[in-house]
Amino acid sequence: MTPLAALDYYEPWWAQLAKSVVIFAVVLQMVPLVLMMERKLLGRMQARYGPNRVGPFGMVQPVADILKLLSKEQSRPHSSVGPLYALAPAISILTAVAALAIIPFGPVVDIFGTDVGLYGIDVDIGILYLFAFGAIAFYGLVLGGWASGSKYSFLGAMRAAAQLISYEVAMGLSLVGVIFTAGTLSLVEIVEAQKGMWYVVPQFVGFGIFLIAGFAETNRTPFDLPEADAELVQGYMTEYGAGRFALYYFAEYMNMIVISAIASTLFLGGWLLPFGIDPPGWVDPIVVLAKIFFFLFLFIWIRATLPRLRYDQLMSFGWKVLLPLATVNALVTAIVVVST
């Protein structure tokens, strides 16, 4: 009855319910951790302390921030369009969370005598599911910027639109090589196809393109043009405050986690360890989380290191460098796959 489930084993309803709650809870708990990590690491890299007042080592700071935002008054500008203004952050967070469902944290394992796959769903269309929600996520940004009725928000939204279209193409093409090599779209099967060698080795060009496009898709420095605070105040979320701003903020970090998870699944072998080490089943999700945190560290490192690109540099880099490179990568991979 469930259209989005290509299961070849029986999975009881309580297992599906339990694992969706667990995946959601675990990843949601990661957001404050990432917030803390980012502020501490940025502080370290800029020769200062970072937050160190709330709780031991300032560790409770994100909780204080979130509580502050949630307890503030909701307000909106006179020129804004009410329903759309309220809807836009909800779209952003919805699509970010929905993308979590396809990330595999481990193979099918035996829990209390029933087979449970350590992932939300394993769909035939795999990566396309991610891109479908990425396409809807765009409306979260553009509606937010447009409905705010402010010129800074609007400019940010327009930049977000142009940037997302440009880099989504390169991102999709960079993954074609992985799909060719694995011969499947399902993320679980792609991980299992990486036994022996992670795809970061044969597909290093695709990996590089995916990472760069991932930075652009999540609006992170050096591609944070949609919210460039030096020019646009805060871009599409300029007029947002209190809980709705918290939603946007959450969605941004959730997107970072999703991109990190996809990168570690497709290129770093998901739950697999190198050199044929085969640990017991309960280690697998920890391996995936460790790889995710590696990529999150990379995100923060790059933010502390690189300055923001100019808008025309961003566009010409996406269309004139990344796109042809991704196309050539797909072509070469196709030739190699067919000839061997």
Added chain:
Amino acid sequence: MAEVVFFVASLGAIGGAVGVVALRNPFYSVLALVGHLLSLAALFLLLRAEFVAAAQVVVYAGAVMVLYVFVVAYIGGADRPVRTTGPGLGLAAPLFAGALFVELCLAMLGSGLKAIDAQGAPYEAGFGSPGQIGELFLTRFLLPFEVASYLLLIAAVGAVILARRRRGLEEEGLEDVPTVTVADLFRLEPGVGTQAESGGMLQDRRERDERERKGGW
């Protein structure tokens, strides 16, 4: 469950389609069209056509409608409602819509409505999977597939030609705009952009070097 989803998605699709023509503000029309396309994707999911549903969202609700939203938001017109361009269009549009409706009715009634009491085609494992669709594209529908690819290629080349920089425009007023490349980062004097510079230590060192070169002691 499937019935509920079907009726919600169908109502969404019909409501979206009506909204596209009924709404006066072009931006809301475009949003209604997005809602319509998403509802269609939900209907495809119910038919177990996962790939078609994903393609519908990625290509139409994603790429194509993004451009619509982009253009409508940029050109504005949100405060200026659309008007029909004359009495001719107002007359011809219902005429064509009616003709299309009659044609669809003929096609449907022509099948004798035999399927109305039947269970519908049975579901086969692997139906609608990307693998199966790809195989059909490269065997049974090879010619239409290739023709469509050429059409897309021509459209892409056409867009590039239309949008290229015309002669006489390229260098006008652009000479004195300073351009910075990545290589410039390495051409700077050593120490520029560091904390030593912001603390004034670099300046001190430069002055000391200058004094030493002049031999001012």
